[in-house]
Amino acid sequence: MISRRTFFKLLAGSAVGLLSLAGYAGGVEPLLRLNTTHYTLTPRAWRRGQKLRIVALADFHACEPWMPASRIAEICDYANTLGGDIILLLGDYMSGMKVVTGTVPPKDWAASLSRLKAPLGVHAVCGNHDWWQDAEAQLQRLPETVAHRALRDVGIEVYSNRAARIGPEDAPFWIAGLEDQWAYLTGRHRMTGLDNLPQTMAQITDDAPVILLAHEPDIFPSVPDRVALTLSGHTHGGQVNLFGWTPVVPSRYGSRYVYGLKEEGGRHLVVSGGLGCSIAPIRFGSPPEIVVIDLA
Incomplete structure (x- = not known):
C-alpha cells in the first residue's frame, strides 16, 4: 500500500x-516558438516546370498581449526573408478570445501586415472571426467586414468569391479566393456561409493553373480537379495536439483536415497550423507556423 x-x-x-x-x-x-514548414509539390493540375514559391500565413488573431501589432510586424519581417514569389493570407486577423488585456484595432494590425512584400504581391481572404467580431456586419448582414476594408486600405488584394489571373505571360496562374464558409452566426453553433465556389470558378477563363484560398478546409471535397492547390487555415492544427490526438477541431470532418498536406484523388490541400490562438491562449504540440510551398 x-x-x-x-x-x-x-x-x-x-x-x-x-x-x-x-x-x-x-x-x-x-x-x-515560430516554425517554418516547407512543402515541395508537383500537383497534377500545375504546369510542369512552372516554378512558384508561396509563403502562406494564417490565423493571426490580433490581440493584447498574445498577438500585438508589434509581434505581427516581426512575423511579417521574417516572412519577407523566405524568398516568396507571392504571399498569401488565409484569414482570421481578428481575435475571438476573451482572455485578453486589450484589442488591436484593425488599422494597426493591417499596418503591420502592410510590411509584407513579394514580387507577385500579397493576396488575402477573410475568416470566420473577421466576420464574427464585426457586430455591424452580423446585425445588418453586410457583404463585407471591417477586416476586408482594413486590408484593402493598406494595398492588400482581398478576395471574396473572386478570381484573378496573375504572373508573367509565359507562366500565368489564377488566385481564386472564397468568402468565408461560416460568415454569419444564425444561432447557437449554427452558421451560414457566403462562399460560392461555382461562381468563383466561373471567372477563370483559360487553362492556366489555379490556387484556391479558403479559410476553412471543409470545402476541399467539393473542389474540382481543375484546382492545382487549395490553401486553408482555421483549425490551428487542433491548437492542442496530444501525440496525434486533437480533441477539439472546428470542422465537420473532425481531424480529417486538421493539419498539413492532404492529397485526395490527385488534388492537394495544405492546412496551415496558423499563428495565433482562438478561444483560449493555449497551444500544445501545435506551434505557430509560417508555411512555404514550392510548386514545380
Whole structure:
C-alpha cells in the first residue's frame, strides 16, 4: 500500500508537472516558438516546370498581449526573408478570445501586415472571426467586414468569391479566393456561409493553373480537379495536439483536415497550423507556423 507521505510526494510532483505543462502551453509555445514548414509539390493540375514559391500565413488573431501589432510586424519581417514569389493570407486577423488585456484595432494590425512584400504581391481572404467580431456586419448582414476594408486600405488584394489571373505571360496562374464558409452566426453553433465556389470558378477563363484560398478546409471535397492547390487555415492544427490526438477541431470532418498536406484523388490541400490562438491562449504540440510551398 502506498504511504501517505509517498502519496503527497506524487501529488506534489503531478501538480508541478501540470503547472509546467500549463506554463509551456500558455507562455512558451504560443508566444516564443515560430516554425517554418516547407512543402515541395508537383500537383497534377500545375504546369510542369512552372516554378512558384508561396509563403502562406494564417490565423493571426490580433490581440493584447498574445498577438500585438508589434509581434505581427516581426512575423511579417521574417516572412519577407523566405524568398516568396507571392504571399498569401488565409484569414482570421481578428481575435475571438476573451482572455485578453486589450484589442488591436484593425488599422494597426493591417499596418503591420502592410510590411509584407513579394514580387507577385500579397493576396488575402477573410475568416470566420473577421466576420464574427464585426457586430455591424452580423446585425445588418453586410457583404463585407471591417477586416476586408482594413486590408484593402493598406494595398492588400482581398478576395471574396473572386478570381484573378496573375504572373508573367509565359507562366500565368489564377488566385481564386472564397468568402468565408461560416460568415454569419444564425444561432447557437449554427452558421451560414457566403462562399460560392461555382461562381468563383466561373471567372477563370483559360487553362492556366489555379490556387484556391479558403479559410476553412471543409470545402476541399467539393473542389474540382481543375484546382492545382487549395490553401486553408482555421483549425490551428487542433491548437492542442496530444501525440496525434486533437480533441477539439472546428470542422465537420473532425481531424480529417486538421493539419498539413492532404492529397485526395490527385488534388492537394495544405492546412496551415496558423499563428495565433482562438478561444483560449493555449497551444500544445501545435506551434505557430509560417508555411512555404514550392510548386514545380
